[in-house]
Amino acid sequence: MKRLSRPGERFKKTPINSRQGTKITEQATQAKRKKASLFSLLHLLLRQAVLRQFFVVVSICFCFRSAVAVGEEVTAVKFQQEGVPRKDTLLRYLGDFPGMTAITICFRLNLRQYRDIDIILSYAVPEEPNELVIAFVHGTQTILVQYCGSVGENLTYPVPLRQWIPVCVVLDLRARFVELLFEDRVERFGLRDSNNTCHGLRGGGNLVLGQDQDAYNGGFSNVRRDFEAVNVEFEQFQEEDYCLAEWNNILIFPEPRTFEEAIHFCNISGGAITVPTSEEANQLIFNKTTRYAEFCNIGYVDSFWLGVKGIVTSQTWNHYITGKVLQYTNFVLEETSVKEPFTCMSFVGNKNAIANQHGGWSVTDCRYLRCPICQQEKVFLLKARGLCKESHFDRQYFLTHDKGWITFTGIYYSTITRYFPSPCENGDTRAYDFWQLSRPDKPSVKATLQTDSPYDYPFGRHTWTVENDVCGRTNVTILITSCKDGQFSCNDGSCVDIEHRCNLEIDCRDESDEMDCEFLTLDQSYNSDNPPPRTNASSPVSVKLSLDIYAIRSIDVGEFRFTCDVEVTTEWFDSRLQFRHLNNASTLNSLNRKERQPWTPKLELLGDGRTTSDVTARRGSLNIRRYAGPLEDNDEEAQESEVFLGSENSLLQVQKFTVATSCQFGLEKFPFDTQKCSMIIKLSDITKNYVRLVADADSVVFSGRRGMLQYQLVQEKIIEKDMGDYSMVEVQLYLENLSTFYITSTYVPTLIIVVIGYLVFFFPINNFNERIMVGLTGLLVEATFFSQVNSSIPNTAYMKLVDIWMVFCILILFQVVVSVVIIHYFRDMKTWPVHTNLAVVNSVKRPGGEEERRRNTSQQVNKLCQIITPLSIAVFLVVYIILATTTQN
Structure with missing residues (x-):
């Protein structure tokens, strides 16, 4: 093997009494x-x-x-x-x-x-x-x-x-x-x-x-x-x-790339594509690039990228990051107009160019290949993640040049160097082979990364073959990243904010931020049937319960039953668990897709008198709610993964049900009644000594339409109770009858009929037929109303307020009819002879004094009815209103 990198100079760890040079x-x-x-x-x-x-x-x-x-x-x-x-x-x-x-x-x-x-x-x-x-x-x-x-x-x-x-x-x-x-x-x-x-x-x-x-x-x-x-x-x-106190390192990656790829490589190395701001800086960059002209030789003397981007609309050349218009330029040609796709700028860094073009700038197509010139304003340390704590390799590296190639130098002992193979027997030589992580003081400890391209660098997440490290693993996934604290490293080495991890939106170019999004991994020893452990023997685990009533679908007074849609939310902490990469929005931290679920409370819904309810489950979800921050980052994991304690961040179970349950309606004051219907939520399968439901006054809300066909919801309460050895809460709904309908459809018409019946006392006394017909007609109509009202409300063994009203109206009209008959009796009935021969009747001469007395008596009785009837109606109305407005127990 021939290593085209730095020669054999490497560091070895020394004891405290043989420190290496600075x-x-x-x-x-x-x-x-x-x-x-x-x-x-x-x-x-x-x-x-x-x-x-x-x-x-x-x-x-x-x-x-x-x-x-x-x-x-x-x-x-x-x-x-x-x-x-x-x-x-x-x-x-x-x-x-x-x-x-x-x-x-x-x-x-x-x-x-x-x-x-x-x-x-x-x-x-x-x-x-x-x-x-x-x-x-x-x-x-x-x-x-x-x-x-x-x-x-x-x-x-x-x-x-x-x-x-x-x-x-x-x-x-x-x-x-x-x-x-x-x-x-x-x-x-x-x-x-x-x-x-x-x-x-x-x-x-x-x-x-x-x-x-x-x-x-x-x-x-x-x-x-x-x-x-x-x-x-x-x-x-x-x-x-x-x-010179400032650090001003210039790194040149000696492989031609497009402008977008150059931006990416400068970013993942912790720098940015350089932009000279003065003639001195431009000359310094030229002096640097001339050493790499042979590596970046692509047939042009402008072999390097500058961090300049042209804006077609404004015809200006701007800094590619800040967007500011450049104050210094050094164009080779006079033609500097901005035209697509020639909106990038290359740099002449070759001494073979004409002298007056040295360090010159040239307008270039962004799709062309050039070498990036990356500048670091400070020593930027790359992190190596995935190594065990006892590993012999360094965990931080900075980039240096070695004979034209980039080398990763550890801050203590290690180096990562590119190695090339020796030529093969047939004369062929591949342009790439592998990167090696090594320690000069421990030659046997090393790690190797095979590459597929001469353009490949060990940035990002890769699997290395490790030899003789103390971790005991042969294949180790190592992530080399420039990302800062609070950022997530994509597999290619680019960085995104860690809050974007597993948020259902793709932020990494390779989509790695949405991979391996397991918020919870249960150990094999975890038993989902056992509740979370208690902090002490006298304090049961608290399960906070809240209820959102979406709608009351129906109220069946006749069947003593009501139906509603509810969402039951339970929240608890399980100290046995640890969560990962939690979002601030709990809906994004879903555990619904897991095959193994953590322990969840099992709820039973009952009606009034703890009767069984008909419950239909609509949907359910199990999420994690983030309260506390993550633990300290563990660089033994290859990827940044925020870990949260289950004792500080809760599990959140949301279940939506349609519940049809009984309600013991009390109709004594119907239609001015207020009903209290209860729904009981009981924690089953675990006693209150271990787990207890907890609810406060704000734990129940009603988000639906309060006004219904017959009743409206005026108040909802939630009360903690116990059912033997089990914990439960009782949700109380207070329903007020919408009596306006009965007032307009029953009370007003029947009162009008009563008033009409009362008006007969103002008809002429001698007009008996009209008076009696009006009274009887009103009586019949009231009886009809009574029958209709009774058919539309539940039949009860006790009198309801509406029944009392109808009976009173009938009695008033009955009194009117009786009074008309009595009045007529006093006026005319006593003059009738025993014989019914009309001729005889007409031939009888009535004494004037007695007839006058009977007429006066009938008028006095009629006058008395005109006074007593409205008074009795008024007294009744006062008493009735008092009864109707009195709070029902």
Whole structure:
């Protein structure tokens, strides 16, 4: 096999006393000694960074207080050129080191990779190997200043990778403080040595840069001028090179792609297609691209994409992300109009082009193939997911170039490198083969990813073949992603918001965000017949119940029955469960399609008097309601998967029924009655000691039309009750009779007939026939009304208010008829002879006085009926209204 990547330089994990190199600019080490002159530790260097090579720049100057003119060179020392950690790579100061009460140490640091602890300086005396130690602790993101062996100060300052950082440490043991300059921050801290046992650093010791000394003068040799240099290489640096604080890395993927594919690759690598904003930036990009012209040679000198997009309507060239019109351009040709599909911009990055076209911009069809120039404004760490916690491989990587190819470098030890096969016997050579994840310090530990195309990268989700890792698996699915916290990695490495995971909408190009959407996976040990465990023996599991009554379909007063559509919602927590990638909308977290269901409460619906109801199930659903946030992300899973505890997020069961149940109507006050119908929901199969239904006043709502044909719903209540050993709730519906119909169809007509009957008392007294006919007709009509009303309402053994009204109306009309007869009797009936011969009757002469008295008496009786009848009607109406409006028990 021939590997067309970086040569053999790789890192190996070292013990704490053999840290690998970093880049440091040693600014100055000054020491103050009691009753002594100022002592300068000239060349202070670093150690420990993690690329294949790392540097310590030895100089007396600082970038923030330079003693060297701009443009001058300073010396750089490269540690561990071969990339293998070793104890014999170091710098040791050869001068005399006096005793001191205060010391100032300044350096520049460029960490290429992290270690658990990066030793910058170690000073040992015969009595104490850790007389002074300055180190960086990556795990706690602190700078450690340890003095006098046991006393240490941990100062919180995170150190970025691959960026020059100026650091100064001032330790004053007499004034009892340590002062730290880190980048542009200066802070002072009091020493924690409250006993004041350390008054100064002892002289005559051994000062080593880049290694931790386990003992005084740990056996290093090969003296060289002021420092002993062992297995290091010196290189000259321009001061401005290491004084640049910004990270501005340019990555070029050496495979031609369309503009859309280039955008995708820059995105998944954590960058964006570059857009030069000045002549200097344009020249810098040209200098970068010329090294890759041979890889991106497609027959054109404009072989690279720029992040520029043309707008046809406005005829402007804009930044492809921000949409802002460019302020700087460098077009090769004068023709810069925007025409479809020539709306993209390519870059001339080939020295073979005409000199005046170097770094020039060219209008290009977006479908053409060019190499993407991706720019990262900071060190962007890719995450490797799917490895076990004990795995030997790193979990974070950044991208670097190696002889034209992209390499993934772990922040600690690992690398992912592209390998090509050797030519076959027939001379054929495939242009691709595999990627290998390896550790230089553990050659036998590796993982291999076969590729199907030279354009394939290990971004996204792939199955790797692993050898000799501690996880014990041969085929491991590893996801390499640039996605941030709160995002989901598609299989191709692109990112979407994690809230879009399993929300029934496709957001990933490969649709992977809607794959494997199992919100719940039950263990084999889970028993769906057992309820959730109680928190303690005296507290049963609470099942919150709520009821939504959609409609009351019918009320059959005659059958003492009503029918309604209800939706019963139960909610509970099951601490045995864990859920995944829950949405905020519970309807999207459905468990209806699962073959195995978790435990659910079984409900029984009863009617008044706990009678059996006819229940028809219409539909049901089982969902998960999200209340709390997810647990901390577990990168042992290849895909980001938010995990939620069942003790903090509930199960939600929604069931819709049509219920026909009995209601004991009380019709004494019909049609001014208010009925209370009850529906009981009982928890069956489990006693109240283990599970209990819980409902509050707001647990029942009515969302349908309250007014029905005969009744309207005026109030609904829900009450917790018990039925023996079982928990239940009672839903009470209060129905008010719509009496307006009876008032208009029964009460008003019958009252009018009564009034008409009463009016006969105002007819002429001597007109008996008309008076009696009106009274009898009204009586007959009232009787007919009574019969019709009784046929339309339930027959009861007791009198209803409507019955009382009808009987009263009949009695009033009967009284009118009787009164008319009596009046006529007083006026005329006593003048009739015993013989009925009309001739004799007509021949009888009536005495004038007696006839006058009878006429007066009849008029007085008629007048009395005119007064008593309305009074009796009024009294009855008052009493009747009081009865009708009195609340029914």
